[in-house]
Amino acid sequence: MVKERIERVKGTRDLLPEDMAKRRWVFERIREVFEVYGFKEILTPTFEYTKLFQLRSGEEVVKQLYAFKDKGGRDISLRPDLTSSVARLFVNKFQNAPKPVKWYYITNMFRYEEPQSGRLREFWQAGVELIGSANIEADAEVIALMIESYLATGLREFTVNIGDRVLLDEFAKMLGVEDDIGLMRLIDKKDKMSREDFIASLKDFGLSDDAVEKVLFLIELKGKPDEILPGAYELFKSDKAKEELKKIEELFELLKAYGVEKYALIDFGIARGFDYYTSIVFEAIAPNDLGIGSIGGGGRYDNLIGVFGGKPTPATGFAIGIERLIPILESKGLLPSFRLSPDVFVVYIGKELEVKAKAIEITQALRKAGIKAEYDLQGRKLRKALEYADKLEIPVVVILGKRDLAEGKATIRDMATGEQKSVAIEKIVEEVKEMLG
RNA sequence: GCCGGGGUGGUGUAGCCUGGUUAGCACAGGGGACUGUGGAUCCCCUAGCCCGGGUUCAAAUCCCGGCCCCGGCCCCA
Incomplete structure (x- = not known):
């Protein structure tokens, strides 16, 4: 016989009962917070036209799509995030809905990347989108919600670092840099290299000594x-930049009112990708020795709805990476057992069928009472059955034999103490x- | 897409450098010793060299390719 072993597809994971129990717990904690903030759950299709994800462009984005042609010749991609789908849904059906629209989702995403620490090809995110408000209150609302979501899982050692794309743009202009994306990319990498290497790479990029000084000043603004x-x-002179700084100042005042300001920091070096963010951006960091960086992030994307053919509508949101959060919670002993x-x-x-049938009836009676009960489907001998119960740490065993049955009774054994009592079946x-208490 | 390190029963591993008995050990699983009482002991059973090709009288072992895992780069919406 030829046995061909089928392996898991690269970058995917089997989730075992223990994994599922942990995830469900974390999802529930997060979901509760999302709900009390008034966000409503939605879900869009697992796959969309590839075009949807290409529209907001970015060659890298397209390269990392899980894309294929379906049998009808359509170009399809598995969703790499939910923001695009949400924007599509909004444009299709909700442009005239009362604002703001507040949606949340907890679901899986797919990106065709090389797997490494904290990074798989299929992964889960819990996220929200708040559409229709350009006010800084909307930014404060989602940032506060993100912080409270982490708090709900028991996490305490983390910060949400807040940056601003407008300021980075203004900064690039100030330096006379045309390739602002290239500059942001470099700034984003600041923590990955030594100061000397960072300075060297800035000079390679073509910055003058003066400009390098300014960059170093900027990344210290944390x-x-x-x-x-x-x-x-002092650094930013333009009116546009000053206006943006005022917004950030207000944002922190609001976060104080939300009661979460101690978890929020300014970090003007944060860029978070380069495609659709337009203003406030933020990412959550939890110190750990697992090699995991950001555990979630988000920001304001005021142009995306327009790009997808809707009337220009401001929006903001975030996503929490579940595969990154859970190992951190676990390593800190924050997950219940x-x-x-x-x-x-x-x-x-x-x-004898008679005894077997009675055992099933007892099991069913327990189950109907909401007790997690099983009977021995394997038909083990008593000795093996007790060994089994012991191994699985089952606290209570009900033993039923002909002798008990003749008296209309069964034996209940407390596995911890070994104490037994004979009890009428109906009791x-x-x-x-x-x-069980 | 690129780079480094790996892949031996369900799990953890020895063996690989230096090719050569029946691939060893532990745990887990099933059964028995023990026909109504567990955490002990003993015995038996199940089950493996990631896949394909090459070198060789002979490959788990050496070589090539692929797949997958771990980590790094790129990138990280």
Whole structure:
């Protein structure tokens, strides 16, 4: 016989019962916060026309699509994020809905990248989109929500670092740099290299000594607003930049009102990709030794709806990377432990149908009472059945044999103490409930 | 797409450099010793060299290609 082993597809993961229990717990914590903030859950299709994702361009983006032709010859891609789909949905059906539109999603995404630490080809994100408000309150709302989402999972050591694309643009203009994207790309990499290498790469990029000084000054603008903003007001002279700085100042005032300002920092070196963000951008960082950088991020994208053919509509949002968050929570011992085994194991002795049937009836009665119960489908001998229950740490075993049955009773065993009692069959549910507390 | 390190029963591993008995060990799984009482012991069973090609009398072992894993680069919406 030829056995061909089928492997998992590269960059994908099998999620086992323990994994699912953890994920479900984390999803629920996050979902609760999303809901109390008034966001409503949506889900768009797993795949869309490739065109949808190409529209907001970026050659890299297209290269990392999981793209294919379907049988009808359509060019299709698995969604690399939900923002594009949400924008499409909004343009298709919700342009005249009352504003703001507040949506959230918890689902999987696909990107064709080389897998590495904290990066798979299929991954899950929990995110929100807030569409229809250009006010800084909308930015504050989603940033506060992001912070509270992490707090809900028990995480405490993290910061949400806030940057601004307008300021980076103004900065590039100030330096007379035409390739502003190239400059942002370099600035984004600042933490990955030594100061000397960073300076060298800036010079290679063509910056004058004076401009290099300014860049170094800019990336030092990282911290609490009262420490940072005075320096920022000195660095930026244009009206547009000053106006933007005022917004950020207000943003932090609002975050104070939300009660989450201690988790928020200014970091003007944050660029977060280069395609659709237009103003405030932010990313969440949680110190860890797992090699995991950002655990989530987002920002304002005021042009995207227009790009997709809608009337220009401001929007902001964020996404939390579940595959990055869970290992961090786990390494900090913040995840509860989950019991997957049943609470009661019903064992019958012998092969008689009558006994077997009674065991099933007892199991069903327990289940109807909401108790996680199983009976021994393997038909093990009592000794093996107890070993099994012990191994799975099942706290209560109900033993049913002909002798018990003759008296209309069953034996209930407390696996921790080994204590047993003989109980009338109709009293079993009641008795077990009491034992399980 | 590129670079480095890996891939031996379900899991963890020895063996690989230096090719040569039946690929060893531990745990897990199933059964028995023990026909109504667990965490112990003993015995038995199940199950493996990632795939393909090459070199060789002989390949888990050496060579080439592919796939997958771990990590890094690019990129990270």
